[in-house]
Amino acid sequence: MAFMFSAGFAVAGVAIAAAPVDVPDTMAERVKACVVCHGPEDRMGRDAYYPRIAGKPEGYIFNQLRNFRDGRRYYRPMTLLLANVSDRYLLEMAAYFSALEQPYPPPERTALSSNESKLAQKLINQGDPSRKIPACVECHGKALMGTAPFIPGLLGLPRVYLIAQFGAWRSGGLLRGQTPDCMSEIAKELTTDETNAIAAWLAAQSVPEKTGAAANLPVEMARRCESLFHRNDAP
Amino acid sequence: MKRALIAASIACLTAMGLSFELIGAPSAEKGAAAKKEVTAEKAVSSAQRQSRGAYLAQAGNCMGCHTAQGGRLYAGGRSLSTPFGTFVTPNITPDKATGIGHWTEQDFWKALHEGKSRDGRPLYPSFPYTEYTKITREDSDAIFAHLQTLAPVAQHNPPSKINFPYNFQPLLSLWRAIYFKPGVYQPDTAKSHEWNRGAYLVQGLGHCNACHAQRNPLGAVGDDTLGGGQIMGSNWYAPSLTSSQEAGSAGWPIEEITQLLTTGISPQSATSGPMADVVRQSLQHLSKEDALAMANYLKSLPETSPRVRAAAPVVTGQVKNWFQRGAKLYEKHCQDCHGDSGQGAPGIYPPLAGNRGVTMTPPVNAVRSVLNGGYPPSTAGNPRPYGMPPFAQVLRDDEVAQVLSYIRNAWGNHASLVTTDQVDRSREGSH
Numbered sequence: 001m002a003f004m005f006s007a008g009f010a011v012a013g014v015a016i017a018a019a020p021v022d023v024p025d026t027m028a029e030r031v032k033a034c035v036v037c038h039g040p041e042d043r044m045g046r047d048a049y050y051p052r053i054a055g056k057p058e059g060y061i062f063n064q065l066r067n068f069r070d071g072r073r074y075y076r077p078m079t080l081l082l083a084n085v086s087d088r089y090l091l092e093m094a095a096y097f098s099a100l101e102q103p104y105p106p107p108e109r110t111a112l113s114s115n116e117s118k119l120a121q122k123l124i125n126q127g128d129p130s131r132k133i134p135a136c137v138e139c140h141g142k143a144l145m146g147t148a149p150f151i152p153g154l155l156g157l158p159r160v161y162l163i164a165q166f167g168a169w170r171s172g173g174l175l176r177g178q179t180p181d182c183m184s185e186i187a188k189e190l191t192t193d194e195t196n197a198i199a200a201w202l203a204a205q206s207v208p209e210k211t212g213a214a215a216n217l218p219v220e221m222a223r224r225c226e227s228l229f230h231r232n233d234a235p
Numbered sequence: 236m237k238r239a240l241i242a243a244s245i246a247c248l249t250a251m252g253l254s255f256e257l258i259g260a261p262s263a264e265k266g267a268a269a270k271k272e273v274t275a276e277k278a279v280s281s282a283q284r285q286s287r288g289a290y291l292a293q294a295g296n297c298m299g300c301h302t303a304q305g306g307r308l309y310a311g312g313r314s315l316s317t318p319f320g321t322f323v324t325p326n327i328t329p330d331k332a333t334g335i336g337h338w339t340e341q342d343f344w345k346a347l348h349e350g351k352s353r354d355g356r357p358l359y360p361s362f363p364y365t366e367y368t369k370i371t372r373e374d375s376d377a378i379f380a381h382l383q384t385l386a387p388v389a390q391h392n393p394p395s396k397i398n399f400p401y402n403f404q405p406l407l408s409l410w411r412a413i414y415f416k417p418g419v420y421q422p423d424t425a426k427s428h429e430w431n432r433g434a435y436l437v438q439g440l441g442h443c444n445a446c447h448a449q450r451n452p453l454g455a456v457g458d459d460t461l462g463g464g465q466i467m468g469s470n471w472y473a474p475s476l477t478s479s480q481e482a483g484s485a486g487w488p489i490e491e492i493t494q495l496l497t498t499g500i501s502p503q504s505a506t507s508g509p510m511a512d513v514v515r516q517s518l519q520h521l522s523k524e525d526a527l528a529m530a531n532y533l534k535s536l537p538e539t540s541p542r543v544r545a546a547a548p549v550v551t552g553q554v555k556n557w558f559q560r561g562a563k564l565y566e567k568h569c570q571d572c573h574g575d576s577g578q579g580a581p582g583i584y585p586p587l588a589g590n591r592g593v594t595m596t597p598p599v600n601a602v603r604s605v606l607n608g609g610y611p612p613s614t615a616g617n618p619r620p621y622g623m624p625p626f627a628q629v630l631r632d633d634e635v636a637q638v639l640s641y642i643r644n645a646w647g648n649h650a651s652l653v654t655t656d657q658v659d660r661s662r663e664g665s666h
Contacts, residue, residue: 018578033622070305084515086613
């Protein structure tokens with residue numbers, strides 16, 4: 001990963017006759033490098049799964065971008081893409097995508113037995129205090145549309161994506177090295193049957209219109225998920 | 236004689252007067268005030284030295300290597316992989332147990348100037364003392380003073396893993412005897428102050444030659460100063476700064492050179508990869524005078540011919556077919572930003588027609604740019620750069636080869652074809 005010394009290359013050219021390309025001075029133009037993968041819909045690419053990022057909470061997107069850049073969330077193409085982008089610019093990109101309104105996909109048809117459905121709803125609305133598993137709604141909002149600015153919504157996401165995220169949290173891959181790592185602890189407590197049921201149930205819900213992210217995180221959860229709010233002093 | 240006597244007595248009297256005043260100061264108050272003044276002066280000069288040191292440390296991009304990805308500044312832990320082994324950069328914060336808290340400015344000078352550790356052990360030239368030796372004692376002391384003001388970070392870094400036989404110390408001493416000549420930069424009196432300042436920054440503190448030169452199998456740079464070379468342990472080629480076929484700047488307006496160095500982008504070019512790191516971490520913080528001095532010096536470098544000249548292919552039916560496919564891909568994926576004649580948008584999307592970064596041999600940088608994309612650095616002069624999308628997940632190896640072969644031979648460009656193998660080799664390169 002590391003390169004040997006500090007230097008590299010510059011590409012250079014000479015002036016030529018054709019009129020320069022007209023480039024709009026907009027954020028949409030500036031994030032072309034992002035939307036080549038992150039389109040209006042989640043999709044499976046050749047090497048990875050590219051989630052849609054429109055409408056996710058600003059702070060959530062910002063944290064992911066910083067974590068990719070600084071190697072705490074590991075995915076090499078994102079790290080290389082963002083290597084020299086400042087925090088301020090990342091925040092601007094996050095704000096752009098967060099404000100982007102794109103229609104959500106229709107709910108997935110998932111085969112869920114009534115027992116599985118009950119299990120999912122119990123965990124989502126009540127959690128399991130005996131295993132220190134909080135209800136999903138505590139952090140992700142009563143409407144499950146997230147809590148501003150750091151917690152993402154859980155609706156409008158494909159089942160496979162949710163399952164993959166649970167897997168990533170379980171292996172500690174999303175917020176590596178940051179403690180307390182609340183979601184990782186929770187994912188490790190949940191069984192595969194439980195995460196499958198939750199993912200299937202969530203994916204089958206339609207996204208409520210005009211319901212945005214919740215405003216505040218409960219104090220207890222804010223403490224438990226403290227690492228979300230940390231800033232680091234990386235260059 | 237008489238005059239000399241008078242001069243001597245005046246000097247004597249002055250000295251006596253001074254000492255009378257000092258010794259015979261009637262009140263303690265006056266003494267305390269004088270003492271205070273001296274202390275204040277010292278504090279000012281030491282603060283000045285520290286801030287000068289902070290500036291110089293940035294100009295030398297010490298933090299570039301001495302900070303791990305996402306890690307604490309100057310706490311080290313960055314791995315540099317080379318054919319000789321993996322070097323892990325040390326913690327240079329003033330932590331006494333894990334950093335350089337016990338060091339003196341003399342120790343620091345010995346490292347920079349002589350390439351020796353505090354205990355006298357010779358250092359490996361992955362630490363660019365072959366360039367840093369040109370730094371003046373004054374600058375060395377200032378950088379040390381700055382580093383000592385940092386918050387100590389207690390961080391143990393894993394040891395470097397140096398391969399046999401390079402871990403055999405006498406070999407290192409032999410290497411040093413052959414390839415290392417310690418010595419502070421000596422100004423060329425025939426040249427201007429500005430030129431000399433630029434030379435000092437490029438050759439010494441900025442250690443440009445650490446990347447922009449070919450290393451021999453023993454990791455040493457010969458006389459081929461700034462002649463370009465593959466960056467060790469990476470898939471980047473640092474172009475020659477002396478050849479007009481590569482990144483030589485003799486033909487450039489001086490403003491465009493300073494613009495590229497300090498903002499990361501110029502009307503005709505953009506920095507990427509390791510050079511983008513250098514611009515963000517270091518060069519964008521240069522004072523106007525220093526940036527100009529560097530640009531002047533770089534522009535003045537005598538022209539050399541590139542090591543490998545790109546040979547345009549003979550256009551056979553097969554090659555034509557390859558270009559046609561490349562042209563189609565260009566139209567679909569590249570033209571929107573880089574234009575139908577490769578004209579680009581100056582200062583935003585680099586032109587590809589006449590672009591030396593595109594036609595250079597080896598083509599690794601162009602291959603990497605297509606595969607990985609990237610944003611030029613966010614700098615004060617260009618805080619919101621436009622980016623290049625990665626295409627590694629969109630195009631197959633043969634498609635990348637086709638589009639690049641086309642670009643390298645369109646709109647007046649002439650360069651060798653890019654092969655599918657070359658693209659494949661770049662897919663898994665380290666940064």
